Amino acid sequence: MDYQPALRPARLVMRYKRFLADVVTPEGETLTLHCANTGAMTGCATPGDAVWYSTSDSLTRKYPHSWELTETRQGHWICVNTLRANTVVREALVSNIIPELSGYESLSAEVKYGAERSRIDFLLQAGTRRNCYIEVKSVTLLQQGKGYFPDAVTERGQKHLRELTKIAEAGDRAVLLFAVLHSGIEDVSPARHIDARYAELLVQARQSGVEVLCYKAQLSPAGIVLNTPLVVEL
Template sequence: MDMEDEGGPFTAHTNNTGTMLGLTRPGCGALLSVSAAPGRKHPCTVEALRLWDFWVGVNTATPTRLLRAAWEAGAMPELRGYASFRTEPRFEGGRLDAHLSGPAGELYVETKNVSMVEDCAAQFPDAPSERARKHLRELMRLARSGARAALFFAVQRPDGQCFMPAWTVDPEYASLFYEALDAGVEAWPYVVDVAGDGYRLGRRLPLMKA
């Protein structure tokens, strides 16, 4: 992503493959992290973009980190009773983001970053995504086999009052989302407060019914 500061123009890395609808405006502010890893073409990574008077997190690696931090801190009741947390468990054709196990049993979680709000509803995805549909189908398979399966939506902006899948962007995903809920997949949309000094897990949003 093209950036400019007092030192002049430069390019920052972004791992967000969505449209970031309404966020990438000329002159908007950005929060960047800097990596000291050798060999990186672009040492800066875009963490958040400024919209009006708040930050919107766009780093798609953040949700899994937040989920793990919430598990370690005991900050989410949904994650209690699990003694281990493993990232990127494999399934045929891909990976999910997290597998937890412990006295409560086994739990598979796919994490998603949410940066779009329309009509006060936080929505995902912001671009058609076959990959996201594939994850839904795998979670449905796990739920139907008796495992606990869930979606963790990190809503990295403060203005959403509820959550729903983005029918106008990816109607196939939206339909699959509600099919997944009927199959027993859980959905946990949480507001994430984004600031220059880090992230803080906020309230859980209600789901809009189909």
Template sequence: MLFTSPLVQGILIKRYKRFLADVRLETGEIITAHCPNTGTMLSCSAPDSQVCLSRSDNPKRKYPFTLEMVKDNSTWVGVNTAQTNKLVAESLAKGRIAEFQDIKMIRTEVRTSDHTRLDLQVMHGEDSTFIEVKNCSLAVDRWAMFPDAVTVRGTKHLHELIRLSQEGRKTCIFFLVQRMDADRFRPASHIDATYARALQQAAAAGVMVLAYQAEVNPQEIRVVRSLPCSLLATPRTFSGSDCPAD
């Protein structure tokens, strides 16, 4: 995904009220930007971090700037979760996801029950797969981890994938790691043990578990490779969709 207009750089002063961030631009001006991320942004929201913002020309927007990425040490981290589904759909369409080839159609925001929508439904070859996408911005000791806060909604999505899988439908949970300083993935069980257990249950029920990494920079965000993942409490690594439940 190429940014159609150059991003504006600045320094993060603080993030607050979840969806707002004060930023000092290179001109010295202090602005308030929209922060489209429901997580804690643990490890990528420290004051004085370098950030990149997009700017909307829509005169009706209260906050024209949107926080797109934050630099954690020397690594750009994509934090705009509104872009995550688009990035994955684009990568699917371009054949960058090895597990999904011969793409015929991609549907978005697919209702699977009265109270649940999943992010994508992909028609590929002779198959159809429901995919729930999660943005992963947390990394510790080269482990990319999700979630960065307790997520009741995320656990609900896993249970929906399990239900569909048990009905014989093909399903997938897809973690998009938007930072390049990790080389493996596992659930953040120390943050949300319930989600970690549900992810194990999903894998055991036949839900495909994938983690892919995106290279993030101020010009482009591009999915570049799959990551091995582990669902075990004690980290051990497994490749691609072969992420087992313990």
């Protein structure tokens, strides 16, 4: 995924009201950015860090600028726009970069499924092969040198694990795909210290046949490419 038009740099002043962040540009102008990340963003929003933002040409947006990347003072790159996770995963699926998920004929997005009225991120289909349901989760939490998901209690994430478990038990492929969007993360574990129930459901899901995959992205202001498999430690 290439950033078009090019991202612009700024310095983070503060994030507030979950969806907003104030920054100062190199020219000294203060801007308010829209923040598409609803999570805790632990370690991703430290005042003074460098940020990179995009600008929409829509005339109806109240906040035309969007926070895309953080460059921390430790030298790590983080994609804080969680909407980008599905974009880079879709590109990886279409390009057959993820061998475990290659060879399908059709790809659909946001398909309704499950008893709890969920929408699966991607559904892969091909002839007589089993349908493949893929739920994507963006991983940006780095603590003590390890990557974790989630960064806050997620009832929605718990629901997705229940739905995937039922899909696997019914005989189709169910895949939880962690998209690592933090350059400092080298492996991923469930964040039991944050959401013990999610961690428990994840273990149960894998025991029931849910496939747990993890791929890391290369990040830069030029773009994002998902291409490196990582280990998930349960």
